Amino acid sequence: MNWAIIPTTQWGKDRKWYDKKRPKELAAVLHNLKRYLDLLHSRPNSLSVSVGFMHTEQAGVIAIDQSGGGKNLQETRLYIYADDTTRKVYLITIGNKQEQHDDVQMSRIFAEEVKKAVEDKD
Amino acid sequence: MTAKRKKNKSTIPIDRPYASVEELMLGEGISKEVRQEVALISQESRLSHLLTKMRHRADMTQSEMAKALKVSQGTISKIENSLDADLDFGIICKYALETNQRISLNIGKPLNHVEAVKHHAGAMREHLLELAKLANEHEDDENMEQEIHSFFGETLLNVLQIVGSCANELPRGREFEIRMRIEEEKKADRPNTQELPDPVRV
Numbered sequence: 676m677n678w679a680i681i682p683t684t685q686w687g688k689d690r691k692w693y694d695k696k697r698p699k700e701l702a703a704v705l706h707n708l709k710r711y712l713d714l715l716h717s718r719p720n721s722l723s724v725s726v727g728f729m730h731t732e733q734a735g736v737i738a739i740d741q742s743g744g745g746k747n748l749q750e751t752r753l754y755i756y757a758d759d760t761t762r763k764v765y766l767i768t769i770g771n772k773q774e775q776h777d778d779v780q781m782s783r784i785f786a787e788e789v790k791k792a793v794e795d796k797d
Numbered sequence: 798m799t800a801k802r803k804k805n806k807s808t809i810p811i812d813r814p815y816a817s818v819e820e821l822m823l824g825e826g827i828s829k830e831v832r833q834e835v836a837l838i839s840q841e842s843r844l845s846h847l848l849t850k851m852r853h854r855a856d857m858t859q860s861e862m863a864k865a866l867k868v869s870q871g872t873i874s875k876i877e878n879s880l881d882a883d884l885d886f887g888i889i890c891k892y893a894l895e896t897n898q899r900i901s902l903n904i905g906k907p908l909n910h911v912e913a914v915k916h917h918a919g920a921m922r923e924h925l926l927e928l929a930k931l932a933n934e935h936e937d938d939e940n941m942e943q944e945i946h947s948f949f950g951e952t953l954l955n956v957l958q959i960v961g962s963c964a965n966e967l968p969r970g971r972e973f974e975i976r977m978r979i980e981e982e983k984k985a986d987r988p989n990t991q992e993l994p995d996p997v998r999v
């Protein structure tokens with residue numbers, strides 16, 4: 676079964692903001708998301724992917740950064756959660772360094788909710 | 798100065814699954830500018846991404862690759878995140894050796910479709926001739942000769958199937974011709990070309 680990308684409401688708002696104000700940063704994180712997914716398709720699970728542009732946060736949340744997208748880009752993180760059971764990659768939010776703390780907290784809560792929903796279904 | 802923006806404290810999944818980032822960008826209305834930029838970065842970092850994939854296929858972590866190449870983990874991260882134009886040729890060779898995999902490089906203007914098909918056909922011809930040579934050199938080895946003969950038959954069938962199935966994708970109502978030439982080796986070692994009277998119509 677292939678992995679599916681699932682956007683969320685906050686990601687939708689963030690991507691609109693970044694598209695308008697920081698298009699290069701948005702392109703950089705989307706490019707890295709593309710690379711991450713390509714690796715994910717060939718691996719048994721999300722934990723076996725390790726690349727320089729991804730950072731592991733709490734509750735299995737992964738932050739994908741803008742590296743490789745060019746010089747002088749603002750530090751940007753795309754927060755995702757890859758659920759191995761349902762093979763879904765949730766796009767949680769996009770933020771900068773200043774927003775990192777709040778973004779990580781929100782992403783953690785989201786990932787825990789997804790995990791709980793999957794467990795309850797089982 | 799970064800513009801301040803309001804963010805929610807929670808987020809809800811949207812029931813719009815996408816199979817790829819390209820689909821996501823189109824489906825979610827991401828601007829053409831961003832889509833083009835993603836395509837450009839992807840094009841300019843194909844080789845570095847290939848190196849990352851090779852390392853994963855070999856089940857190696859960045860630290861293990863760093864150890865094997867006698868560099869720091871940071872260097873590996875930098876290599877795999879760099880643009881192809883900034884890659885060192887020696888590094889590419891080392892990745893191929895350490896992962897026991899092969900890299901084929903085509904540098905410069907990409908082949909168009911017709912050129913690519915001809916290129917692959919030429920390569921196939923070269924390899925088949927080498928196999929024929931091998932069969933001749935090992936005429937006493939019946940097994941090998943038989944296997945090579947079978948492989949020739951299999952290849953012919955596969956090529957016909959590939960061309961046939963792709964031909965089904967052509968606009969209907971048209972035919973294309975296959976003109977076959979049979980070359981006979983004469984005693985004088987000069988090929989004599991005998992053309993079939995009627996072309997086969999598909």
